[in-house]
Amino acid sequence: MKITSKLPNLGTNIFSVMSGLSNQHNAINLSQGFPNFDCDKKLKNLVNHYVQNGHNQYCPMTGVPALTQRLADKIQHLYQVAYNPKTEVNITSGATQAIFSTIHAFIHPGDEVIIVEPAYDCYQPAIQLAGGTVVPYQIKAPDWKIDWEAFGKLITSKTRMIILNTPHNPSGSILTDVDYQALQKLVAETDLLILSDEVYEHMIYDGQKHCSILSYPALRKRSLAVYSFGKSLHATGWKLGYIVGDEALMHEFRKVHQFDVFSTNTPMQYAIADYLEDENTYLGLSDFFQQKRDLFLDKIKDTPFKFTPSAGTYFQVVDYSAISDEPDTEFAKRMTIEYGVAVIPISVFYHNNLDHKVVRFCFAKTEDVLEAAGELIQKIEIK
């Protein structure tokens, strides 16, 4: 049978490749972005409670009302903006589904979508499946900054959407007020939509504050922001998240959402609504992860790797150009096989596989694992 692929150029993703290699060589896997520790027992008990007490059927398409209300309150508190929990907040099956549905709700064939590369891997296939064209803007080590004038040159009459991600996976960089002021000017006279991927909003370091697009009145009307409970609750396997946006945008979003998932896991939503009553469950995450980042960086500080401490996310990128001039994919494989620590090469996050000798470590791991990985990395030899 002849199959005409809709995504002909998509191969096996790098996370599967590196994890496979990591298992094969018994390496410490710092490649994939998830914790090696469990979520809070209190949260698991709450899920158990709601499962045992009959909250096991479809919930409303928009999400469990107690949870959407809790999130609207949280947003009001953190970003000083009122979103209506009934019409402007929606629970989703992870940030991935929120992103997919948003792209399908707004992107028509022929529309252009500007993304910032290195880019998280789910944007491009979703745009392509919707018939859109990906227009990449590339940021690079060591500062990973967007030059908004150059960025603006990518906007054409066909541009429909900009996708931003802060804190940024994989670079660990963040957007600041200066970025948003420039962005505001750039889009002021346009009908551009902005999809803001803020799944790492609570992992931000060295006393900095997360700058959400929701805090900017001039950008809010054109923006949808997505979040992930997988990240904020150490429960990536639950695939739960949410999206927030102005009512007119959410109205369109829901037209797609109701037919690609309709609603998502009911008992977990009840549990999360209760759990988030204590704001320390999320406000404590920056300190929690900064300790891990610092422990890891302390371990590798005397190696030839060059780095700037990650400003956000649970990833640390390092430049290995003082060690080797191998392509980053080869270097990542060698790190795994010869040194026993699996990493992700950054070139895979660029459409043209731009290789500037940078790899990514995930530090969402227990201290013993970070210590052990650090010891192995210290053995690295210049080639």
Ligand SMILES: Cc1ncc(COP(=O)(O)O)c(C=O)c1O
């Ligand atoms: C930048 C970014 N966006 C979205 C996601 C997906 O989140 P979820 O697991 O909630 O679908 C991830 C997961 O790694 C991510 O790093």
